[in-house]
Structure formats: C-alpha cells, structure tokens
Amino acid sequence: MIYSRNAFGSTPELSTVCVEHLDGAPLSFMTASAADSLKSLTDPAALIPTTTRTIKQFKRIRLPGAPWRYAITTNGGNILENGVPDVRWRIDLDAEVRTTSATLSEVNVELGSRIDDSFVSKFRVADHMFCYLVVKLDALPADFLAEWDAWCRPRGWSASQQGRKIYTMPDAVCKSRAVAEVRRRLHDSGELDSSARLLAAGDGALDAEMLRKADAAIRPRHGELEQLAFAHPNLTVTESSGILAGEEILTWFANSSN
Secondary structure, eight states, X not given: OOBOGGGSOSOOOOOEEEEEEETXXXXXXXXXXXXXXXXXXXXXXXXXXXXXXXXXXXXXXXXXXXXXXXXXXXXXXXEEETTEEOHHHHHHHHHHHHHHSOOHHXXXXXXXXXXXXXXXXXXXXXXXXXXXXXXXXTXXXXXXXXXXXXXXXXXXXXXXXXXXXXXXXXXXXXXXXXXXXXXXXXXXXXXXXXXXXXXXXXXXXXXXXXXXXXSEEEEOSSSHHHHTTOOOTTEEEOSOOTHHHHHHHHHHHHHHHO
C-alpha cells in the first residue's frame, strides 16, 4: 500500500500523501486517491493492517483511516489490539518456535558465518523473532539465497528475498495464522458476521500463504511474487505496477467488499 520514491515506478507526476517519516524525513507515500480509498474502506470492512515490519517500524506509519482495532506486525509474530501487543499470543508463539525449530541464536550465528561486508549492508534482528539482511544486490553471490534456505529448511526456518532484504523466518511465524486468529476473535465477539469473506493483498513470498488462505486475493504486477510468477485460483494480478498498483488494489478491495 505504501511506496518509497524509488518504488513509484514509471508514472506521470502524481498527487501523493506522505504516510511515513524517518528521522524527520519523508520516507513512504500513497497517491492521494489511494489514501482516500483506504479511508473509505474502514466502514464496509474490518481492515487489518498486516506487515513484516516490527512494531516500532509499523508505528512510524500514519495510514488514513487509523486508528485500527487490530493490526498484525512482525510477519504474524505480534498481534496489536488498540495499539497494544497481545502478550499471550506472543508467549504461545515463542513456545512453539522453541519446540519446532532451531533457536534464533543458532540461526544468527550460522548466518553471521556466511556473510561479510562485501555484500551485506545491515544485519538486523526483528522483535527477537526473526532476522533479516539488507544486501547490495550487485554484489550478492548468485547462490547465496538458495544455499542459505537449504540450510534453514531442515531446521524449521526458511529464507526469502524481497528487494534488498533477505528474511530468515521460523516456519511457525506466518501472517496467515495471525489473520485467522484476529478473524476468529471478530467472529466470536459478534463484530464480524461468520459469512464475511476474507480479502488479502501482498507482494512478497512471506505473503503467499496468506493470499492462498483468503477467499479472494490480489497482488501487484511487481515485487517478489511477480518474479516468482505466483498464481492461485483465487488470485487477481493488477494491471499496474509501482505506486499505481496500490490504487488498483484498493479499488479491487472496495469493489469486492460490496
């Protein structure tokens, strides 16, 4: 939904709204039309912002239509209710990660032994749950991702790349599980009818399972899933790419919610 200036794509001059600042500088944008569309979606739908960003990174964003009853961060690792992390969800998930996969410390040590400054700009741990690299694309060894993913898979983790970031994620941490939990809570409270459809959008490999589980889904004609030619019977692909795809996705949401 939001784009840095470098990710706008080939578009004419657009009217945009800044929705994220970092250290006082504008960082992420939506078109003015997309911002209006997002705000209007809060009436006909229970809108759940869902992201791989950490809690801190998510809270930098000022999306039209906020505040949100629920939001999902850290790739499903955290559920926020009225901006407050759900401690029980996190405790249970951490326990499952410990029993089904290698520890984050073990993964960090192994990953650290495989990288150097020649192709890695940053090595970060996200909310004590997973890690990611920011890489120099022109220097990244061609076989690095495949070899790293092959090490991770038998240990209950996986690796994927989205732009300049390479994520290393435990299998138990996924957006689709957190979305299902929020949906259950909304059903149980009576805030959401049991017949309500689940609509989803995403552009990276970490979104794929969430898109598959949705009643209907959409992805933009750019990003990791485009590179992977990701398809599914319930999936629509935008005609546009770049920031205009954000507009198209929100129009699709509005039409599908009616």
